Amino acid sequence: MLLPNGRNATRRDFLSRTGKLAIGAGLATAVPGVRLLAAEAPKPKSTPESLTKVLYETLSPKQRETICFGWDHEDGRGLLRTHVAANWRITDPLVSSDFYTNDQREIIRHILEGIVQPEWHERIYKQLKDDSGGFGKENSIAIFGEPGSKKCEFVLTGRHMTLRADGNTTPHVAFGGPIFYGHAAQSFDEAPDHPGNVFWPQAQVANKLYQMLDGEQQDAALVRNPKMPAEDDVYFEGTGEKAAKEFQGIAVGQLSSDQQEHMQKVLKKLIEPYRQSDQDEVVRCLDKFGGLEACHLAFYEEDDLGGDHVWDNWRLEGPAFVWHFRGAPHVHCWVNVADSPEVELNAG
Structure with a gap:
């Protein structure tokens, strides 16, 4: 990422900038060995929606072209923003791929953690590990609308997962639209008592x-x-x-x-x-x-x-x-x- 003066951004530049935009101490502590100065740390608590705006501002033109869409974008699946399935990728690039930087992956991780209650983080990561080898391994994302506007939605998909963050901007629906969750804890055919299944x-x-x-x-x-x-x-x-x-x-x-x-x-x-x-x-x-x-x-x-x-x-x-x-x-x-x-x- 280039800074306004044309200089390549360092890791510290990135963290300082995203911190001021609202990512907060959460991202700083999530990146080993990196800590924001107290004066740099923002006071407002970050939300999945504010982090979506942070993520959007780090995206290159190619990244935006690939994962960002208009609010009413349609493809062969219909209105893409509202689609839901048991095992699908809303866009092609995997979160774990080199399409995203490490810092962008951390933002996506924090968006996920903001959608889910803290008491459920460990269980969601277990589901991701059991079903797809871990966070980002089979997950993809999309952003609809303009981050920070009255119409914006972040969507995370993958095997046994469709989650949304819309800041209640999508009219009439809970969760920003239909969602899906699932888990195959130990095998595809689970025992009657479903050992280890988080749901x-x-x-x-x-x-x-x-x-x-x-x-x-x-x-x-x-x-x-x-x-x-x-x-x-x-x-x-x-x-x-x-x-x-x-x-x-x-x-x-x-x-x-x-x-x-x-x-x-x-x-x-x-x-x-x-x-x-x-x-x-x-x-x-x-x-x-x-x-x-x-x-x-x-x-x-x-x-x-x-x-x-x-x-x-x-x-x-x-x-x-x-x-x-x-x-x-x-x-x-x-x-x-x-x-x-x-x-x-x-x-x-």
């Missing part, structure tokens, strides 16, 4: 609720026939009596008070990995269409690993909310949350 505790909390149901409620919640929908079928059914009939499982609003209280714990467990602003946005979207009480919870007899009646596959669905947990043969989770059922999905 399996979500299913354990949901199954605890199933055990709280009486016999009639369990019959309503357990779907034996028809089979469960395709895992990427997280389109919104919308509102009204006709739409509600499409929801499988038991109506959350019909649960007892203690069961509904535990349902809140299920939701809390689902959104637990993500930063507080994203958690809050999920709740706001839910509340606009009746909250959890307007949702249905379904467990699927299909693909019950080990036949232990600890249901590996389940789905929480409402008018503009779908959280599909597929635990066989390993965990895949598709998430689509909005404040309007009119929001279109671009999955595949």
Whole structure:
């Protein structure tokens, strides 16, 4: 990178400049042997969005041409910004490749860590190691819109990962759009108890609720026939009596008070990995269409690993909310949350 005077930037130049732009002490401590002076360290706490702007300003023209797009850019996958899949790269260059500098990789790492709660960093890095050999090995990124403007979104993709940072600039949707997460902890075909899978505790909390149901409620919640929908079928059914009939499982609003209280714990467990602003946005979207009480919870007899009646596959669905947990043969989770059922999905 060239400085305005034409001199090649040194590592210290880079860290000083990015520090003043808001990357903060986080990047300085992340680079071994490098420390910002107290006078240079900025006071405002960096966010994934401010770091996206820092990253953007370090990109060369070739890099920008490759990974930066207009807000409504389309390709063969449709509106690229809103696309989601179980295993894909939104752009060709891998984060681990020499397309990026070491410093740029550190910024990307800090963006990821800003999207995820600190308590989840170790678990996310375990997922990345187990599924793709480590951070950046199978990950790619894209930036949509102008960083620092009212429309900008950073997207990180890879095997078992689609994460977004939009600073709530994308209208009507939580997380900046549909997301995906998953994990194959020890093998492609996991054992029934999913040893080491960082996301399996979500299913354990949901199954605890199933055990709280009486016999009639369990019959309503357990779907034996028809089979469960395709895992990427997280389109919104919308509102009204006709739409509600499409929801499988038991109506959350019909649960007892203690069961509904535990349902809140299920939701809390689902959104637990993500930063507080994203958690809050999920709740706001839910509340606009009746909250959890307007949702249905379904467990699927299909693909019950080990036949232990600890249901590996389940789905929480409402008018503009779908959280599909597929635990066989390993965990895949598709998430689509909005404040309007009119929001279109671009999955595949």
